[in-house]
Amino acid sequence: MAEEARDRVPGEVDLLITGGVVLTLDAEDNVFDPGFVAVREGRIAGIGPAPEAARFSAGSTLDASGCLVMPGLINGHTHAAMTLFRGLADDLPLMTWLTDHIFPAEARLTPEMVYWGSMLAVAEMLSAGITAFADGYFFEGEAARAAREAGIRAMLGQGVIDFPAPGVPDPERNVENARDFLEEWTGVSPLITPAIFCHTPHTCSEGTLARAKDAARDFSAPFLIHLAETAWEVEEVLKSRGKRPGRLLKVLGILDDSTHLVHCIYLDPEEIELIAGAGSAVIHCPESNMKLASGLARVGEMLAKGVRIALGTDGAASNNDLNILAEMRTAQTLSELTWEDALASATWGAAAALGFGPDVGRLEEGFHADLMVADLGAPRLAPRRDPRRTAASFLKRGDVRDVVVAGRVLLRDKEHTTIDLPRVLSEVNSIRNKYFSYNNI
Ligand SMILES: [Zn+2]
Known part of the structure; x- marks a missing residue:
């Protein structure tokens, strides 16, 4: 060169x-x-x-x-392969949607399904002007392969959860598996940033969270986690860990400027101060939060207190699409972000918050x-x-x-120019026919 x-x-x-x-x-x-x-x-x-x-x-x-x-626009949070579950279960609150429908569907996931679902997501995002995205899922090497072949910029977090998960049947090995992913993908491509994605503070133990953050630190990799998405989650974490989720992450040493906190609907003022002080990114996914009736994140207030904000779609199954132009508009309609703040949270502000680099956005x-x-x-x-x-x-x-x-x-x-779209559509429709009943979708 x-x-x-x-x-x-x-x-x-x-x-x-x-x-x-x-x-x-x-x-x-x-x-x-x-x-x-x-x-x-x-x-x-x-x-x-x-x-x-x-x-x-x-x-x-x-x-x-x-x-x-x-x-180009930045999608600060998604689960790309969940395009496969688009429309699988609708009109439900988060916990019913997740435990009765999504977790059972995910039990059938194969690497091939993650590859094709991710490729479909990348095609959809590119068509919507999205040039970079942050992702968290299982078999994340397949998402990385799809992103690399398509040529999009991507931050990809291998999923960690304290239950048997796709590709990680033994939860004892969840962090080790994520380490293997970081080992495999660090330095492979300038467009790919490998990361670790812990599901939530209530589905990962304190030990898992701390070990996952250590692994991320060892590779200078971002650490992604859903946080305070529902009032139920906050109550659960308070009951089982004696602390609110934001405070728990602070005590575990997880809050820093390489940590992405997704949703953040039910934070108290002290947690917002802690997050602002640590420089962690908050990813606002207003359409997903509306679809799952989770509530409204007070990102306007967070921004005023110095929290770094990015916009995200979350997975297609909880949205129903991957469209940051729409998230910008929704964030304004909800009166949380001004149009200037929404634009920054989808471009240069998102790049800075998420760590895509000072020369993106x-x-x-x-x-x-x-x-x-x-x-x-x-x-x-x-x-x-x-x-x-x-x-x-x-x-x-x-x-x-x-x-x-x-x-x-x-x-x-x-x-x-890099994705054979007819082939991708044919593959994802075959997957639907093979694994999911049509009526269910
Ligand atoms: Zn999510």
Whole structure:
């Protein structure tokens, strides 16, 4: 690569995106209308007003006339393979949904199912302008394989729970299994960040939580966990551990800036202070919380106290889709986030909170070229507004036309370039026919 870089003439780039309204979300909040983005070796080599594009020549171009060019969206929390369970059980509160329907379905999971379910999720996310996601599940090596083949940026947490689980029949080996996953995937690809995902403080013992965090620390890996999703969970943890869940994680030494706390609906003010002080990320999944009637996380209050917030979809089975544009809009509708905060929580703010790196989430020279191009031609996008507001509140996933991750065009004119979508659809429908009765779905 270095040799190749030396041989290049100045101004020669791999991809030149021209003609669109470029929303950078950089520190100066620059908008170039029209503007350009030049991409070399996966990073942004130049960005600015359209006339300045003349100093670049490119092997490949993307005409973004009539479109918005903006940072790709980040899905801060999902269980990708749960696309297989989309619509499996609906209109139920969380504990009934989980224990009577999802856990029994997960007992049938195979590595092959996780691979195809994850690939389906990645296809869905790319089509919706999502260029990076954080995931937690079982057989996570299969999710990593799917993400790597598709070329999306991903943080992937091997599941840890104190019950027999898919691929981990002996819960005594749950942390060891997660260590094996970290060992296998650390340093394999610059786009893949392996992690550990502990299910909840009530399904993992204190010993499991502490050992899992130690394993994550040994690999400088993120630690992901659902926290305070229901009032029931808080009562359970209080009863069995003598502490509220946020306080428990603090005492166990788990709260730090590499820890992701998903949901955080039932935190008390002291727990919010602890989380803000530790720099842990809170992932807000408003649509999943509404579907499972779990409640509303007070992320506006958390943000005001300095908590780092990212938006997430959670799994497709509790949502029903993987659509961060919709989560942005829902978070605003619930009056928890302003449109500016929602946009940050889906882009640069999410990248910083989740640890995707300081060079992800904005369109700026030197940053990773993770971006989307969205058509601005739909009547519901008229009249033209501030493009930041359009991105935060009005865009829908059907507007997304092209998606670039690390300089590679993964979606061009709404067509996947790395995923054989007909094959993926055929495989997931075969899995449904083989493992789940149609009537049940
Ligand atoms: Zn979840």
